[in-house]
């Protein structure tokens with residue numbers, strides 16, 4: 001990329017800079033705060049009530065009601081990705097020869113000038129020492145390169161050259177993660193569905209838009225169970241589900257919170273529960289004029305004749321909660337009473353208050369006595385084909401950070417020279433791409449160890 | 461002995477240690493700092509026993525859960541991680557000077573847990589969504605990360621109490637010199653960054669297994685990401701000219717403020733899924 005000119009080169013240089021990274025990260029950090037203070041995904045009315053019309057206009061222009069998906073926030077992320085890509089390409093192409101050299105070489109002068117070098121003088125001949133030292137260095141660091149120039153023998157060894165790649169792994173992991181998020185956003189969905197015990201469905205509803213989505217299989221809820229602690233707090237929700245594919249039952253399993261079912265790329269989570277509408281209710285109809293009463297089961301939607309051809313009663317439906325003058329009367333059935341020659345009227349029959357309909361003081365009193373209680377299970381159904389890329393990004397990010405932070409490329413040079421007075425001088429020196437203070441300490445320890453070993457004799 | 465007793469002892473020991481470190485700083489007495497070190501170590505022991513006993517007690521109550529699940533437990537654990545890291549650094553780098561800034565944080569965290577009436581020390585059973593091994597991994601790694609940032613914060617503060625020419629005021633001669641502070645701050649940020657990264661990731665994996673979404677921009681999540689951004693900024697600024705010493709220390713201090721906001725501010729000021737801790 002070096003010899004391009006003009007605009008494209010300028011753009012390249014712009015995206016190479018770490019300064020841009022800092023600006024982008026600052027912008028991301030600062031703007032992210034907005035979404036934690038301003039209500040997200042509210043209705044227009046909520047915004048107007050909270051902030052007034054003027055600010056609401058502003059919120060709309062900048063998509064602040066859903067700011068983490070706003071164009072400008074995504075733009076910041078895209079710029080960050082370009083920044084990472086360009087910067088990594090540039091630096092990697094510069095560093096490639098260092099990380100993957102054809103042949104490992106060393107510049108002895110640069111090592112020997114280092115301030116952290118350690119010197120040991122010994123009264124033994126060079127040749128004898130060189131052998132022992134080579135074995136020692138191989139054990140301590142790794143394969144040794146041996147070179148002899150004039151009166152000096154150089155022993156060079158290194159480890160962790162590959163750890164220089166760590167930082168590129170971290171940066172690549174950011175890209176992988178964002179790519180996974182993008183794939184999930186484009187090809188995935190998050191939906192909800194309620195299934196009554198005993199029922200089945202293959203259609204779920206997108207969480208935000210409520211659009212129906214048809215699955216490739218049916219889900220049947222066999223049973224739902226909730227258990228409580230003594231304190232009344234919920235302990236466990238459990239649904240027994242059966243997957244039915246092409247009319248065949250292919251799988252039956254329990255799901256709990258934190259223990260979802262994953263089937264053919266679709267994840268099914270336990271998310272809520274409630275009382276399902278029953279099919280039938282046992283009803284009592286009292287004829288207050290005649291003093292007679294009948295009891296029978298009535299299905300929802302069924303119409304029955306009242307005694308003496310006085311009219312008809314249709315059981316219309318069921319509500320788990322019925323609000324009446326500010327009170328929750330609980331599970332309630334609804335019906336339509338049509339007396340002969342009159343227009344019909346609707347009545348509510350709360351199960352917990354059997355005398356409720358009596359207060360109407362009509363000819364007939366209706367009482368919903370008992371019904372078979374059923375739950376429905378609330379499931380969250382998701383598909384996210386990007387999640388594996390995200391998880392791969394997670395793993396790479398942790399590994400990359402670990403390598404970058406705690407490993408380094410360390411090279412050690414041991415120079416062995418004979419001195420005029422018949423002694424031999426060992427100079428131990430080292431270099432590292434990270435944390436030079438540690439290297440100094442390390443060299444000190446190594447020198448002490450080496451001297452100790454050499455004095456003990458030839459047993460290394 | 462029970463966990464409540466062990467943890468009150470811990471609070472007391474950390475309080476004494478803080479007094480010693482402050483004494484060492486004010487009177488330039490090495491002896492005080494050494495006493496502070498041993499008090500912290502003793503407190504750490506009591507702290508460990510306290511957390512362990514609480515775990516055992518939860519099983520005795522028939523609840524049986526790891527002691528990392530509410531505000532009280534997380535504060536106690538935060539003290540524990542900070543002491544652990546501090547003791548390690550003091551032993552490894554033989555620097556006692558910044559104990560004066562870290563020991564108050566250690567003490568405050570556990571003292572706040574015990575004395576604020578709105579924080580309950582009761583062992584309550586877990587709601588279904590919190591019953592997950594990912595929760596333990598998430599809390600442990602987040603608080604290791606926070607401990608790294610807390611130490612970096614303590615180190616950064618030394619820049620602002622130390623005169624520019626150290627010869628001027630002998631009181632400050634107990635503080636480590638700038639090169640070492642710089643290096644240590646960096647090491648602590650790096651440690652914190654790694655563990656915050658793992659913390660955010662385990663949180664995401666847990667969310668995915670409980671709710672089918674690894675990221676939902678819940679305020680606590682978002683604030684931990686903001687904190688992560690601040691420390692990423694720290695790491696990159698450090699490679700640019702002119703960014704060392706005080707300037708960089710300011711970034712580390714900002715980062716720790718973001719940590720505190722993630723931890724406390726979000727609970728009290730914003731609403732979301734994480735209201736338990």
Ligand code: HEM
Pocket residue numbers: 015016017018021080083084087088091167170171174401404405692695696699
């Ligand atoms: C969210 C995004 C990013 C994260 C999490 C991240 C993370 C990191 C980490 C952990 C390091 C190692 C720091 C150290 O060794 O102290 C690093 C180094 C670096 N980053 Fe980033 N980074 C990000 C974005 C970028 C971008 C956009 C650029 C583009 C210019 C960039 C350029 C660099 C460079 C040049 C280094 C130094 C590499 C070396 O030491 O050879 N980073 N980054």
